[in-house]
Amino acid sequence: MQMDSTVEPLYSSGSTVSSRRGRALPARLAASALATEGGVMSNEAFHAWFEERQRTHALQVSRIPLGDLRGWNFAPGTGNLRHDSGRFFSVEGLRVRSDYGPVREWCQPIIHQPEIGVLGIAVREIDGVLHCLMQAKPEPGNLNGVQLSPTVQATKSNYTRVHGGSAVPYMDCFIDPDPSRVLADVLQSEQGSWFFRKRNRNMVVEVGPEVEAGEDFCWVTLGQLGGLLRHPDLVNMDARTVLSCIPDWRAGSSTRNAGLHSDTEIRSWITTRRARHEITAEPWPLREAAGWHRSDEAISHESGLFFSIVAVDVSSHRREVPAWSQPLLEPHGLGIAALLVKRIGGVSHALLSARVEPGFLDVVELGPTVQCTPESYDHLPSGQRPRYLDVVLDRRPERTLFDAVLSEEGGRFQHARSRYLIIEVDEDFPTEAPEDFRWVTLPQVNELLKYSHHLNVQARTLVAGMRALP
Amino acid sequence: MQMDSTVEPLYSSGSTVSSRRGRALPARLAASALATEGGVMSNEAFHAWFEERQRTHALQVSRIPLGDLRGWNFAPGTGNLRHDSGRFFSVEGLRVRSDYGPVREWCQPIIHQPEIGVLGIAVREIDGVLHCLMQAKPEPGNLNGVQLSPTVQATKSNYTRVHGGSAVPYMDCFIDPDPSRVLADVLQSEQGSWFFRKRNRNMVVEVGPEVEAGEDFCWVTLGQLGGLLRHPDLVNMDARTVLSCIPDWRAGSSTRNAGLHSDTEIRSWITTRRARHEITAEPWPLREAAGWHRSDEAISHESGLFFSIVAVDVSSHRREVPAWSQPLLEPHGLGIAALLVKRIGGVSHALLSARVEPGFLDVVELGPTVQCTPESYDHLPSGQRPRYLDVVLDRRPERTLFDAVLSEEGGRFQHARSRYLIIEVDEDFPTEAPEDFRWVTLPQVNELLKYSHHLNVQARTLVAGMRALP
Numbered sequence: 001m002q003m004d005s006t007v008e009p010l011y012s013s014g015s016t017v018s019s020r021r022g023r024a025l026p027a028r029l030a031a032s033a034l035a036t037e038g039g040v041m042s043n044e045a046f047h048a049w050f051e052e053r054q055r056t057h058a059l060q061v062s063r064i065p066l067g068d069l070r071g072w073n074f075a076p077g078t079g080n081l082r083h084d085s086g087r088f089f090s091v092e093g094l095r096v097r098s099d100y101g102p103v104r105e106w107c108q109p110i111i112h113q114p115e116i117g118v119l120g121i122a123v124r125e126i127d128g129v130l131h132c133l134m135q136a137k138p139e140p141g142n143l144n145g146v147q148l149s150p151t152v153q154a155t156k157s158n159y160t161r162v163h164g165g166s167a168v169p170y171m172d173c174f175i176d177p178d179p180s181r182v183l184a185d186v187l188q189s190e191q192g193s194w195f196f197r198k199r200n201r202n203m204v205v206e207v208g209p210e211v212e213a214g215e216d217f218c219w220v221t222l223g224q225l226g227g228l229l230r231h232p233d234l235v236n237m238d239a240r241t242v243l244s245c246i247p248d249w250r251a252g253s254s255t256r257n258a259g260l261h262s263d264t265e266i267r268s269w270i271t272t273r274r275a276r277h278e279i280t281a282e283p284w285p286l287r288e289a290a291g292w293h294r295s296d297e298a299i300s301h302e303s304g305l306f307f308s309i310v311a312v313d314v315s316s317h318r319r320e321v322p323a324w325s326q327p328l329l330e331p332h333g334l335g336i337a338a339l340l341v342k343r344i345g346g347v348s349h350a351l352l353s354a355r356v357e358p359g360f361l362d363v364v365e366l367g368p369t370v371q372c373t374p375e376s377y378d379h380l381p382s383g384q385r386p387r388y389l390d391v392v393l394d395r396r397p398e399r400t401l402f403d404a405v406l407s408e409e410g411g412r413f414q415h416a417r418s419r420y421l422i423i424e425v426d427e428d429f430p431t432e433a434p435e436d437f438r439w440v441t442l443p444q445v446n447e448l449l450k451y452s453h454h455l456n457v458q459a460r461t462l463v464a465g466m467r468a469l470p
Numbered sequence: 471m472q473m474d475s476t477v478e479p480l481y482s483s484g485s486t487v488s489s490r491r492g493r494a495l496p497a498r499l500a501a502s503a504l505a506t507e508g509g510v511m512s513n514e515a516f517h518a519w520f521e522e523r524q525r526t527h528a529l530q531v532s533r534i535p536l537g538d539l540r541g542w543n544f545a546p547g548t549g550n551l552r553h554d555s556g557r558f559f560s561v562e563g564l565r566v567r568s569d570y571g572p573v574r575e576w577c578q579p580i581i582h583q584p585e586i587g588v589l590g591i592a593v594r595e596i597d598g599v600l601h602c603l604m605q606a607k608p609e610p611g612n613l614n615g616v617q618l619s620p621t622v623q624a625t626k627s628n629y630t631r632v633h634g635g636s637a638v639p640y641m642d643c644f645i646d647p648d649p650s651r652v653l654a655d656v657l658q659s660e661q662g663s664w665f666f667r668k669r670n671r672n673m674v675v676e677v678g679p680e681v682e683a684g685e686d687f688c689w690v691t692l693g694q695l696g697g698l699l700r701h702p703d704l705v706n707m708d709a710r711t712v713l714s715c716i717p718d719w720r721a722g723s724s725t726r727n728a729g730l731h732s733d734t735e736i737r738s739w740i741t742t743r744r745a746r747h748e749i750t751a752e753p754w755p756l757r758e759a760a761g762w763h764r765s766d767e768a769i770s771h772e773s774g775l776f777f778s779i780v781a782v783d784v785s786s787h788r789r790e791v792p793a794w795s796q797p798l799l800e801p802h803g804l805g806i807a808a809l810l811v812k813r814i815g816g817v818s819h820a821l822l823s824a825r826v827e828p829g830f831l832d833v834v835e836l837g838p839t840v841q842c843t844p845e846s847y848d849h850l851p852s853g854q855r856p857r858y859l860d861v862v863l864d865r866r867p868e869r870t871l872f873d874a875v876l877s878e879e880g881g882r883f884q885h886a887r888s889r890y891l892i893i894e895v896d897e898d899f900p901t902e903a904p905e906d907f908r909w910v911t912l913p914q915v916n917e918l919l920k921y922s923h924h925l926n927v928q929a930r931t932l933v934a935g936m937r938a939l940p
Contacts, residue, residue: 116745156748179731185738187745201745247734261649264717267920268655275586275657275671278626361831362922450737451921452832 025183029222029249032130033467036223039127040213043227049218050148050234053136057216058145060315065296069311070325079287079294081309081327087157089113089412091299091309091327093292094196095284096358100277102384107289109299109309110196110359111329111412115156116187119238120174120203122151123183124211124219131219133170133211134239139410140314141328143417147236147407148228151217166320169214174203181206184245187452188460189365190237191408192357194307194329196281199361199452200238202245222246226468233407233417237457240406244460248446248467258347259441260431269438270454273354273364281358298330305376307331310414328414333373334405335418337458338392339466340369341401342425342439349439350466351388355456365456366448369437387434392421399424402465408457418458422465442466495653499692499719502600503937506693509597510683513697519688520618520704523606527686528615530785535766539781540795549757549764551779551797557627559583559882561769561779561797563756564666566828568749572854577759579769579779580666580829581799581882585626586657589708590644590673592621593653594681594689601689603640603681604709609880610784611798613887617706617877618698621687636790639684644673651676654715657922658930659835660707660879662827664777664799666751669831669922670708672715692716696938703877703887707927710876714930718916718937728817729911730901739908740924743824743834751828768800775846777801780884798884803843804875805888807928808862809936810839811871812895812909819909820936821858825926835926836918839907857904862891869894872935878927888928892935912936 037043071084081091094110122133137149152159154168159175183204190198213219220228225243229235235243261269286292291302299309308330315323340351355367370392377385402422409416433439440448445463448454455463507513541554551561564580592603607619622629624638629645653674660668683689690698695713699705705713731739756762761772769779778800785793810821825837840862847855872892879886903909910918915933918924925933 114750115748118745179735179738182734182738185734185741187741201741263920264652264654265649268649268652271655271657271671275588278585280584450733453922 025247026249028125028130029246031128032222033226033249034223035129035221036227038131038219038221038224039129040131040219043224046218046220046224046228050136050146053216054144054146056317057136057138059138059140060317061140062313063297064311064313064325066294066298066309066311066327067296068313068325069327072311072325072327078285080285087115088155088326091286091329092196093284093286093289094281094358095289096279096281098277098279098356100279100356107284107291108306108358109286109289109292109329111194111198112196113155113198117155117200118152118159118171118174118203119150119200119242120152120170120205121239121242122170122173122205122207122211124207124209126219129221130206131221132225133207133213133217134220134225136216136218137236138316139236140312140326141412141414141416142233142236142410143407143415144233147410148234148239149236150239150242153238169217170211173205173207173211177205183247184242186245186450188241188245188455188457189360189453190241190457192355192359192365192456194359194413196359197361198359200241202242204242204246229406229465229468230402230404232405236407237409237461240461240464241457243467244455244463245449248442250442250467258345259444260344260349260439263444263447266438266440266444266448270354270364270366273436274362277356277363279356279358279363305332312414329412329416330414331373331416333375335373335416336370336389336392336421337368337418337462338370338388338421338423339459339462340388340391340423340425340429341466342429342431343427344431344439347441349441350445350462351433351437352440352445352455352459353387354436354438357456360453360456362453365459366440366454367456367459368462371458387437391425392423395421395423401469402462404465406461420458420461420465422462422469495717496719498595498600499716501598502692503696503719504693505599505691506697508601508689508691508694509599510601510689513694516688516690516694516698520606520616523686524614524616526787527606527608529608529610530787531610532783533767534781534783534795536764536768536779536781536797537766538783538795539797542781542795542797548755550755558625558796561756561799562666563754563759563762564751564828565754565759566749566751568747568826570747570749570826577754577761578776578828579756579759579762579799581664581668582666583625583668587625587670588622588629588641588644588673589620589670589712590622590640590675591709591712592640592643592675592677592681594677594679596689599691600676601691602695603677603683603687604690604695606686606688607706608786609706610782610796611882611884611886612703612706612880613877613885614703617880618704618709619706620709620712623708639687640681643675643677643681647673647675653717654712656715656920658711658715658925658927659830659923660711660927662825662829662835662926664829664883666753666829667831668829670711672712674712674716699876699935699938700872700874702875706877707879707931710931710934711927713937714925714933715919718912720912728815729914730814730819730909733914733917736908736910736914736918740824740834740836743906744832747826747833749826749828749833775802782884799882799886800884801843801886803845805843805886806840806859806862806891807838807888807932808840808858808891808893809929809932810858810861810893810895810899811936812899812901813897814901814909817911819911820915820932821903821907822910822915822925822929823857824906824908827926830923830926832923835929836910836924837926837929838932841926841928857907861895862893865891865893871939872932874935876931890928890931890935892932892939
């Protein structure tokens with residue numbers, strides 16, 4: 001790790017982006033993470049600013065019958081729900097067949113959005129400390145109106161302005177950045193149970209002093225973001241996933257090669273899980289999705305479980321924002337996404353699970369130790385409940401390192417929330433893990449996050465949480 | 471790099487598999503690469519043994535009308551060609567639409583084989599030197615009958631023996647190996663123009679002295695394999711791709727971070743290429759694939775270009791091998807897969823291209839500098855020919871580091887061959903590259919090969935060739 005040398009532009013190291021003063025990236029990120037008050041806006045000032053945004057920018061959202069959606073139609077043949085323009089997204093059917101788990105075949109609605117959007121955070125050195133440019137952004141499905149978002153959160157339709165509309169602020173920073181100023185740039189998946197192969201481009205780009213914060217934007221340090229992450233429903237899902245893709249500033253430490261399993265072993269385990277499962281997930285007419293029924297109000301499963309597709313009308317106080325209506329996916333119940341962590345040989349390890357979700361591009365991604373909606377299992381004997389759920393439910397407060405209810409994507413989901421937990425287990429907790437679980441170090445997680453298809457979006461929120469631990 | 475210390479089993483490094491005598495893996499692989507004669511079989515003995523296999527094991531293959539295929543049928547609705555069992559593979563239609571290249575929409579036949587097979591090479595230390603266990607294996611589409619294959623080359627149907635048949639020899643070595651003995655284990659793609667999202671598990675596993683070579687198997691060093699790679703049609707495609715996934719024994723050298731572009735820049739470039747292109751490739755009835763026509767003899771394109779689907783009858787001298795018939799994909803013309811290499815700042819770089827092939831799982835993989843069938847472009851002005859093809863055609867013999875005509879997969883393709891070239895360009899050759907090309911170092915290629923979806927199968931053959939250069 002080059003901590004104090006300027007790097008030749010032609011032969012720069014793979015992991016250092018240096019400032020003009022020559023400090024290497026990990027040291028600069030660490031300094032930002034230590035700055036818990038921020039150089040631009042105190043935490044008190046932040047909350048005052050943010051509450052003001054919430055008051056003025058929250059959208060008016062009202063539930064409407066599916067038939068009242070303007071600009072959306074149920075395609076005659078398939079019953080799929082699509083926008084008249086053929087863009088944005090659609091709600092289609094999916095038929096899943098696998099050789100895995102208690103249920104081997106099912107149909108479900110799923111959101112299709114084939115275009116790849118950009119989730120970008122601009123970072124800038126202010127008074128020698130890196131700050132992230134964050135946006136106070138309203139989304140119709142947000143429980144509390146406005147949440148803290150990346151600098152840019154734009155679908156390709158948005159930023160190429162195929163449908164007119166105004167330019168996406170700060171999009172220039174991400175369209176064709178100086179390659180040496182790119183800290184992270186990787187396609188990452190989103191909820192594989194709700195989205196069909198959706199990925200967004202997670203980008204972090206360093207910008208110069210010419211970039212200033214507009215009215216709905218603020219500069220905050222990594223340390224401030226770490227604190228805000230513990231507030232309920234404040235830092236949105238898109239911000240969390242981009243934060244997780246920032247190179248880990250602690251990865252250069254002596255723990256690099258001190259894992260329970262070697263990097264080769266971890267990759268081989270992922271390959272094993274992918275090769276073992278045969279899963280086909282194919283488009284299927286929504287009209288013919290067995291078990292799912294469409295009423296005036298919603299498309300829901302006959303069991304009452306899982307989620308519904310509902311419709312909302314959206315408007316804003318602000319004149320420049322036109323009113324619109326759209327479908328949203330409304331989950332039934334509060335999710336849990338919990339990570340067990342344990343020191344093994346003095347090194348912190350997280351217990352990740354190899355999850356099969358039908359919308360994943362590559363069958364398996366690594367998820368939290370436990371990811372489920374607990375109430376769906378209430379009526380089942382404990383042997384049929386998700387592995388380690390009991391450990392999570394029986395957690396001791398003093399070993400619970402992180403505990404926050406956070407929202408999922410408010411542009412597509414209605415009040416979708418999960419309780420994110422990081423729980424430290426005792427030294428005598430078994431190090432042996434079932435075949436779908438492995439203890440992985442944070443530097444190993446950091447390596448996997450450089451490549452697509454490895455950590456699911458819930459796990460990425462927990463990685464952001466891990467980095468924010470004191 | 472730990473060169474001479476034994477690694478603690480619990481805290482082993484990410485990149486070292488050590489022998490009982492404690493030498494680290496890169497040193498052991500380097501020693502095998504230097505052993506150009508081999509400790510078990512001299513090169514002369516190898517060729518004698520191999521010619522004997524070719525004489526006795528080559529299959530009898532005769533072209534038959536499509537309608538004479540036994541056990542195969544054209545599905546009534548779609549015209550797709552499938553095995554009666556529903557297993558093995560099928561030839562289906564594909565409709566491709568993209569926003570890229572001169573042709574934006576087309577239909578074509580493509581091979582579907584959703585199950586993930588195993589391509590595995592067992593390695594063993596013999597007299598202190600690592601040897602690879604290779605098989606002399608006949609395939610119906612091989613021009614010359616028998617080629618040198620990995621230890622195991624098996625579809626899931628093969629090795630799980632769903633259709634009866636005998637056990638796949640050495641399969642045990644790869645089913646549940648000791649994780650610390652796995653040198654490589656990664657899913658890799660095959661021809662994205664001919665296969666729909668096909669991947670195989672590329673594995674290299676170290677075994678103990680209890681594993682011995684059966685009649686059709688031999689132990690050879692990496693140095694011997696490097697020499698054999700230059701023989702036409704000898705080392706088969708599956709062997710070449712597995713060899714490319716072995717960790718590069720030179721990656722620990724001082725060139726690790728001396729690339730023209732940082733690792734982050736290379737990954738960001740790949741992300742850019744993937745995000746830029748929207749490509750949908752969807753199953754389509756073969757009967758309705760525009761421009762493709764089925765005669766008694768073949769399914770071919772009206773232009774005479776690309777490839778045909780043909781049928782063969784296969785039998786063997788050997789009693790234990792039953793006769794069968796099957797379709798094969800027959801390419802029209804000899805392909806070229808050429809890599810330009812250049813020393814930049816004293817470090818060897820290869821010019822890779824970001825290729826869109828419709829059967830790729832993730833839109834783009836990196837391919838050779840030039841990959842095409844030149845005769846398809848003979849009638850076009852030079853401006854419409856593939857970038858850098860002229861450089862390849864005008865190459866000077868003394869700068870041509872590798873030049874061999876090698877076969878593609880003989881189990882699915884009929885006499886499919888490509889001329890593989892590695893050509894060194896002069897110091898004054900432009901270092902600036904068009905947006906679909908980048909100069910990448912070998913250690914960077916090695917990193918990308920640890921993860922799926924990065925290098926296409928032609929590029930992987932050339933990586934194996936690069937490692938075999940003197």
